[in-house]
Amino acid sequence: MSQAAQTQEPSENTPIDMKDIVALCKRRGFIFAASDIYGGINGFWDYGPLGTELKNNLRDYWWKSMVTTPPIGPDGVPVQIVGLDSAIIQNPEVWVASGHVGGFSDPMVDCRETQKRYRADHLVILIPSDDTPWIATIEDDEDFLKARLKKVGKGKSLSDFTQKNLTEIDFSDFDKILAPDAKEKGTLTEPKEFNLLFETGIGASAQDKVTAYLRGETAQGIFINYKNVLDSCRVKMPFGIAQVGKAFRNEVNPRNFIFRSREFEQMEMEWFCHPDDAPKWFEFWKSERQKFWQTVGLNSDNILMRDHDADELVFYSKGTCDIEYKYPFTDPDFGELEGIANRGDYDLTQHQEHSKTKLEYLDPERNNEKYLPHVIEPAAGLTRGVLALLCEAYTIDPNRPSGAYMNFTPAMAPKKAAILPLTAKEEHVPLAQKLYLELREEFAIDLDIKQNIGKRYARQDEIGTPYCFTIDNDTVADGTVTVRERNTMAQERIAIDKVAEYLREKIKG
């Protein structure tokens, strides 16, 4: 253990305040509130110069690990995955088939007294024949209703009431309704529709506009191109299609910085395989995806592989595992980072029916068996990944002037190195400029000349630059530079012509 760590324990048990991370992100140019100078807009964020670099690094590594050099499969052969970039706006029918439009835009009502919210179609209303309050309950099984009546029914029995769903009741009668758990009647608000998809109109003239939707996930773009890819790219079962891109959801309540925002970025891969093999591939991808997040720098203690319980599964899912991360705002609990789902043939079935296009696969390696492939979907949030990287990297250290530093892995760090002449004098600057011009061909690096060296180290600490190369009098004399390592603040000297090789090795990890 280092001396510094003995005198003042850096961060291990200090609770990290999300506010400090948000402040650093703004101060150093990682993430800004969207439309900041207009007062902001809820649920949207702009990525600044460094945030963009960080996001691109994570995205590129994902693309590399999926498409460029995908993993070796269980049989020892590299798996086959191709890339895709589908349109954000598709035929609206796509979202009807996927279930995003129609079934999920249920009206909701709020109770002003208890502040609870209910789906309007989930509330059962018992209407008495006299002018006593109408009784609302959240379940319609008989025992539950009887128990509810025992409490508030004033001795009446179930047969004294007419039973209706809230959706069948006119809003003008809402003032007679006693909401669940409420003491006063008439506390329910007017039902409001929640459609999580952003609507837009196609067509320049207002009259002729056709309603379309911004995609709520990138996955559907893959499913609807499954046949195109199959017919054009010489892929065969099993194979995957990967896509990175923006998705949009009208979240009811954007919260927690970029964790839940209305515009976000996803990295999704749909793995198509024979139904019999789906469970095997589900386990394979669970393990691969876990490794991915560890490689980009997340501590395994902060990652949780959480299999969904049977009652938590969406009806079509044959198994779902969330990869969760311990964000500061969920700590000690975890929040979703990626979901890996065995979706069966649900999506292809839906699109086959709605589009009336056959999507079955004729498998020559299985005696020309015809089947709808099953799908394993590792769907990660790119912007959530960025948030996890930021949270993981944020390290409080009272021993250094910045008070905290960003402990990114060299591969993820927005800047790989900074070239710092010790002084702004003539003897140091030209050497620094020369090194900078050489290194920038290969690495994202900074050249910083102004101000004293301590301030410049502090700035690089805060943006998470792993290495600083300092040019001093010895550089002039013997051609060596100081390497200053971010986490330990330790220094060593290496030859100036070995700097590129040094960096290359460190980034490779």
Next chain:
RNA sequence: GCGGGUGUAGCUUAAUGGUAAAGCUCCAGCCUUCCAAGCUGGUCACGAGGGUUCGAUUCCCUUCACCCGCUCCA
């Protein structure tokens, strides 16, 4: 979406019914041979809109944004 809280510069804080002060940061210059030193100068704020008033950052209303709790997250 509901309830509560907050809103003066990038940050931390002042003052005031007569349009705002300071420290740090930041920028420029000087100085500086290794961790936010020093000197000089400079940029930058009353979240937005409306009302009351001769005059509003201050009082009132609305709105926006952020934080906390609930809800939601297909």
